[in-house]
Amino acid sequence: MNKRFINFLLTLLFVILVGTWIYTSVRDEFLKQSRTAQRRTVETVAAGYPEPEDVDDWLKRLADEAREYSVVFVSEIPMPGEKLNAAPKGDKELAELTEKSALDLEFSKGFDNAAYEEIYRASNNWTVGTKEKQAIFFAPAVSLKTHEIEGALVFAFNTEGEQNFMRMLNTLFFGAFILFAVVIWQLMLSRDPIVGFALAGLFLMTLVFVAYPLFEALRLSFVENGKFSLSIWKTILNSEGYLSALWGSLKLGCWTATFSTIVGFLFAFVVARTNAPCKKLISTMGVLPVISPPFSLTLSIILLFGNNGLITRWLRVIGLDFSIYGLPGLVIVQTMGMFPIAFLTLSGVLQAIDSTYEEASLNLSAGRFKTFSSITFPLAVPGLLSSWLLVFTTSLADFANPLLLAGDLKVLSLESYIEVTGMNRLGHGAALSILLLLPTLTAFLAQRFWVSKRSYVTVTGKPSGRITELTTPLVRRILTGIIFVIVFLLILLYGTIFAGCFVKNWGIDYTFSLENITEAVTRSRDALFDTVTLAAIATPIAGITAMIAALLIIRRKFHGKRLLEMLLMTPFALPGTLVGISYILAFNHAPIILVGTAAIIIINYVIRELPVGIEGGIASLRQIDPSIEEAATDLGADQATVFRTIVLPLVRPAFLSSLSYTFVRSMTAVSAVIFLISAKWYHLTVLIYNFSENLRFGLASVLSTVLIIIVFSAFGLMRLLVRENVNLMKSVN
């Protein structure tokens, strides 16, 4: 071990030496080039020195033309140790410096050289007036007629380019050195270099793309004019407008969470606890909205109930005037879109409650309602709480619905967007989205550490499959009736979007037309291509990374595991607006400039969708006997081969669902991506938003329909592939 460590240090030393050698030669070569160029400029300019009477004009012309340097003329070259006889002519700041520094050793040398018709570059960099880091050159001013030296020219060159280059070179070499050190460390000291590289990669990825942007967002909310300041936070916490946005977000979240949980519980109860008809349809419709693209429900609500909506006009006829824009409209749309979250959570909870408890209660001669109120419902309470919190955080982070439907209501996600894109106040935007993070984080933590501990449901993996009917036929019919009304409403909403594609001008002219489709196709072709391309690139990266991360977390012991887990999972709890804002804050300046590229969008997709993929991978890997992987290793497979030939096939369902999830979420992203798109890389959802804003509802409907079709087919494909896999997945144990 010691010998290997010494070998490692020796190799590292070698790398440092070679690196330093390359570094210094690159640096020297560049400086040489740059200085030669400057010297040549000096030579050329000095050669153009005119007759004494034209000097003033000449200097003026130079000052007008020259960009990278300034120049002064000293009429009589001073002897060493003497002051200047006359003030230098030309650039004012340089003249001041020349006069002041005439006795300086470097200036003396410079004048001396000029007297001998030599060009001289003063060592060090000089500050000329307000301009820092200037290189000073001295050249003789030789008369073309007499060939006599009539004075000296002093040049000051801007070295900012050089400085920037050096900074870049330093960063580059430092980065390369760290990279080399890690690689050598792994190759020489680790028994498992592949795992080492994977871990180093994950740490690097999360530090750069999770921790760093968040830190930047936090930092910038405390900075004003380049200095630490509390002024942004003071403004925000003292301003009624911002506080009302916080209040609006909380109000909206509470209402939506409450209604969603009620509707979700209704659906879950009917599906999991009764023998109602059409359960398949109910559960399909109960999941559908969760994967439907943003804006689609909002769009159809506007088409039906908006100021010019179909139903609004009928209602106006009977004298009912109202506006869907604002809190009530948003609560309706969000509830429609988010009750599936509650439904999914609660149907899991209700299915896990063993019917034996209810049978025992009935057996002890409690009535059906008594059994429901004293057994079933209390057992479901932790589930209700956690689904409430889950919907609450989702509602708070929601950006797409308020964007179209908020009206006068102020919510934080929207305010931070306006601060950034409308007012260009990045710091304020960052602060607002951090403010949004607080309730989200509170709810998230409450869910993780408080509600989940109070859960009575123990996963036995063997649901009894029997259902003890707790409802009388009448009650069941009433519940099913309510559900069918909601299902009908959902179908109506989706149908409206579809109908919107074929209507000439919704709200005004309802004649059948295909114009919208042709126009939408031509206008959205590029955006559609961008959207699909970016999602298609991000999908495999996120899928594979998620499985690798899950494998390492479940199967490996390493230092900093908790930290890595936390960093990987954090983006799940972050509102999209915060992610978007922190990305533009962090990646629009050195050392990493990504704003405007496709990379920043892809990275954003990957980072945000990883947590769900990792959770899936972890759940799937927990079911797999570790000795299966050990057997492969033992037979001679290295870690990469084990991953490829054993792990990936075994976690295929989790892998596939992670893939389709990432793809769908990337196709339907809004909140973060709206900050990151550029003229070059656009997103379909933003285009839908733009069309809706301009009241081009027909176009928006067409694009929404296209997105719905893409998203549903992606999910359908995934389902098909997973089903094929089910037979294989029956593990040996």
Place this chain on the structure above:
Amino acid sequence: MANTKSKSVTFENITKIFRDTQSKQDVKAVDNVSFRLEPGELVTLLGPSGCGKSTILRMLSGFEQPTSGKIMIGDNDVTFTPPNKRDTAMVFQSYGLFPHKDVFHNVSYGLELRKVPAAEINEKVNKFLEMVGLEAMGQRPPSRLSGGQQQRVALARSLIVEPSVLLLDEPLSNLDALLREQMRVEIRRLQKSLSITAMYVTHDRVEAMSLSDRIIVMKSGHIMQVGTPSEIYRDPVDTFVAGFVGKVAFFPCEVKGIENSACTVELAGKKFTSPRYSEKLKAGGKALIMARPESLSLGEAGSGVEDGIVSANIYLGNSVETWVKTDLGNVLVQIDNPDVKKIWDEGKKVSLSFEPSLTKVLVDDLDA
């Protein structure tokens, strides 16, 4: 099919310290252990759970690294070699068959990794499947095999790569009693016919006795004794080994003298001479005389070394196991050929005697 690849295994002063994540304390799972396996030998690590036997196996396979010491396979130091670079093959307790590959591809996996040509793989896999009696099962997924068949697939998968050392981690613990006996014979047959060095881990003494060339008995990270099954059974070093490898009764006695490589002890006023004894014993000291059930016999009360009452008779066909309740505890007496011998009724007062030539005198460490 003699195996020239078969290699020796050497453990030199191996210590493995685990860090308990909860109590934050270091636990010595294996404490300064040294031993050697000769080429072609099957050695069993026998001990109660938590004695470090599985840790030793995992260090030999490369899944764990020793904290200190050196592991050699043949002449190669493999202490820090990763598992995939070691010439070992392990049969796991839960088999670890690849659920997404059929039997054929489970067995061929190791050969595919070694880039063996397809034709050769085909031929070899069929040969090994035939060897374990599964030639007709190649296309089946592992989930459609019985426990014993899965075990055979796991064996074939490990053997086909012709490892220098075969490692078996309690491979029979998931099988029922009958299958276990069959597989014991099967494993022994395969190991002998391939003359492969093998290390077998178990806590089942019958398995260890019936399979092994030699047995290493372990207790809390230490090796207690290394020897052939009969050495360990007849000549255990202490009461722990004696008790772990078979039923046993200990009678307290006093050492009278040690001469002519025999130990004379006094017990219940009688003198006995035992051919085996612990080196640490001194004349005049207290000791225990160890007797196995088959060396014990019963007689009228007062006739033997210890009196007791028959508490149960268990008829096993070829023998009867009689439990006798005495002041020393419950003692098991095995009466062979019960049809021609006297069986004492339950509740009868009896006296125990033993055949001195089958006993061993041990240091009294029961209270320690």
